[in-house]
Amino acid sequence: MKIAVMSCIHGNYEALNAVLSDIDDQNADKVYCLGDLVGYGPHPNAVVEMIRALDIPTCQGCWDEDIVEGLNACECSYPSVLAEKRGKLAHDWTNQVIHPEVREYLAQLPFSLRDDNLCFVHGSPHNQHEYLLPEVNAFVAMERVLATGADVLFCGHTHVPYVRSLDAGQLQIRVKVTGKSEANMSFSAPLKRIVNAGSVGEPRHGRPNATYVIYDTNDDQIILREVEYDYQKTCAAIIEKGLPPIFAWRLARGMEFAERADDPTHVCER
Amino acid sequence: MQTLEITLVTGSSGAGKTTWIQQQIRPIADTAIYLSLGSDETAIDATYLAAEIPGLTVLPVTHLANFSEQPPDKHVIYLELGFHVDLTSLILPDKMVVHRRVAVLPPGTRHPECHDWADLVVTGVKTSVALQQPHLWRSVLSGQVLDLASLNTFWYELTHGAYGTIQRAKGIFDVADGRSLYFDFVAGLPETTHLELNLPLWLNGRPDRFSGIEVVGEMLDQEAIAQTIKECCLNDQAIAYYQQQIKDSLEPGDEVA
Numbered sequence: 097m098k099i100a101v102m103s104c105i106h107g108n109y110e111a112l113n114a115v116l117s118d119i120d121d122q123n124a125d126k127v128y129c130l131g132d133l134v135g136y137g138p139h140p141n142a143v144v145e146m147i148r149a150l151d152i153p154t155c156q157g158c159w160d161e162d163i164v165e166g167l168n169a170c171e172c173s174y175p176s177v178l179a180e181k182r183g184k185l186a187h188d189w190t191n192q193v194i195h196p197e198v199r200e201y202l203a204q205l206p207f208s209l210r211d212d213n214l215c216f217v218h219g220s221p222h223n224q225h226e227y228l229l230p231e232v233n234a235f236v237a238m239e240r241v242l243a244t245g246a247d248v249l250f251c252g253h254t255h256v257p258y259v260r261s262l263d264a265g266q267l268q269i270r271v272k273v274t275g276k277s278e279a280n281m282s283f284s285a286p287l288k289r290i291v292n293a294g295s296v297g298e299p300r301h302g303r304p305n306a307t308y309v310i311y312d313t314n315d316d317q318i319i320l321r322e323v324e325y326d327y328q329k330t331c332a333a334i335i336e337k338g339l340p341p342i343f344a345w346r347l348a349r350g351m352e353f354a355e356r357a358d359d360p361t362h363v364c365e366r
Numbered sequence: 367m368q369t370l371e372i373t374l375v376t377g378s379s380g381a382g383k384t385t386w387i388q389q390q391i392r393p394i395a396d397t398a399i400y401l402s403l404g405s406d407e408t409a410i411d412a413t414y415l416a417a418e419i420p421g422l423t424v425l426p427v428t429h430l431a432n433f434s435e436q437p438p439d440k441h442v443i444y445l446e447l448g449f450h451v452d453l454t455s456l457i458l459p460d461k462m463v464v465h466r467r468v469a470v471l472p473p474g475t476r477h478p479e480c481h482d483w484a485d486l487v488v489t490g491v492k493t494s495v496a497l498q499q500p501h502l503w504r505s506v507l508s509g510q511v512l513d514l515a516s517l518n519t520f521w522y523e524l525t526h527g528a529y530g531t532i533q534r535a536k537g538i539f540d541v542a543d544g545r546s547l548y549f550d551f552v553a554g555l556p557e558t559t560h561l562e563l564n565l566p567l568w569l570n571g572r573p574d575r576f577s578g579i580e581v582v583g584e585m586l587d588q589e590a591i592a593q594t595i596k597e598c599c600l601n602d603q604a605i606a607y608y609q610q611q612i613k614d615s616l617e618p619g620d621e622v623a
Binding site: 175177178179181182345349 | 513515516518519520523526528590594597598600604
């Protein structure tokens with residue numbers, strides 16, 4: 097069975113359409129979405145309506161949560177004062193234009209989804225705002241996968257796609273129970289994987305193309321797909337709708353700066 | 367009557383006027399004086415040289431007349447002329463005698479005005495952006511403290527064309543950890559990271575020293591540049607918070623302003 101996984105659409109309707117078309121071409125049997133349907137982009141309502149119309153199982157992303165709960169991001173969500181101010185601008189704009197039924201839909205999205213030995217989350221199994229960057233240390237990476245009970249953990253949030261295999265991982269823990277001597281306990285874990293789907297609507301891999309993932313359950317094959325689309329149309333809509341022009345500039349270049357935070361691999365404690 | 371011999375240095379934007387002067391001055395810093403004409407209140411080059419060359423005397427242009435009346439006991443004066451200064455309009459005080467005129471130009475450049483004017487033409491660096499109608503934008507930022515991560519983002523955007531075509535950009539910025547940083551960009555040259563100026567950490571409120579930015583380019587979105595810089599600036603509460611953290615981490619003897 098072929099599963100398509102996409103994430104971080106961010107109100108980019110043009111990119112979503114292109115990715116859905118590519119998913120059709122790949123003959124995927126199922127489609128999952130890892131959230132962040134809204135934020136930064138000019139068409140949040142249209143994106144949500146499309147996802148709902150196609151009945152695509154979707155997790156709640158950090159942006160989806162913030163639009164429902166009100167902006168309450170932890171400090172680690174923003175790598176700089178400038179990024180935070182821009183994020184708030186995007187939040188305010190999205191908050192104003194979002195339809196009530198769209199907000200209700202975002203509110204009822206689950207935090208995670210399961211399908212057999214696969215788990216789907218937005219940021220990490222612990223938090224929508226936590227970045228599972230490819231360089232996060234192996235212990236943390238393994239802990240995050242084991243916390244789900246699944247073998248393959250699909251995530252997004254970083255906007256940079258990657259596949260990470262945690263091969264024959266072993267955890268050793270020293271345990272001291274009151275009144276007893278310390279004991280070392282070892283756990284061996286079989287192959288686990290973290291698959292980051294990148295971003296449909298706001299890529300940060302240096303090109304404007306949308307990215308998503310095709311996973312074939314029959315042979316465990318993972319393909320990172322990159323899809324061209326008319327990003328200039330989205331850029332024009334960003335400016336036309338009154339969003340900051342810098343959003344269009346960076347969208348056209350596939351760049352953002354989240355990964356430039358002082359400590360992007362830190363563990364979110366929100 | 368004592369006369370003062372000066373070297374006038376002109377050239378195109380980004381060609382390396384200040385760099386050439388720095389090379390000349392460094393070995394004789396204790397007997398050298400530097401002035402920059404055309405920088406107005408945005409004294410980036412003067413601040414940079416004063417911080418980087420111990421012993422150098424840097425004078426504001428407003429002191430030029432008084433200075434020529436009561437010259438100090440120093441003999442080597444370098445007067446840098448901004449690329450936008452009209453060379454024919456330059457009138458110096460009577461006591462100043464031009465020793466030599468130097469033009470710093472990119473390789474292969476034929477610049478009739480400079481070539482006719484200069485005694486010496488120095489081959490500088492070539493920029494990858496040739497501007498039809500260079501536009502100069504400046505802003506004094508003294509007293510402002512910037513978040514470094516935000517500043518890095520802004521500088522990347524600026525030098526990669528988010529706010530117009532940039533040929534040259536330079537700036538001195540005070541950042542949250544107390545440092546004063548010098549940023550320098552010339553289109554076509556390898557990107558360099560910022561340089562920490564040889565100044566004490568400023569850890570007591572808003573800095574009382576120069577900081578500012580200068581940009582040369584075309585189609586500049588000045589409003590967006592100014593707004594983005596403003597969004598990189600920290601408020602009093604944040605400044606106090608960061609400064610206290612740095613103070614707490616200092617070792618005895620660390621130099622603080």
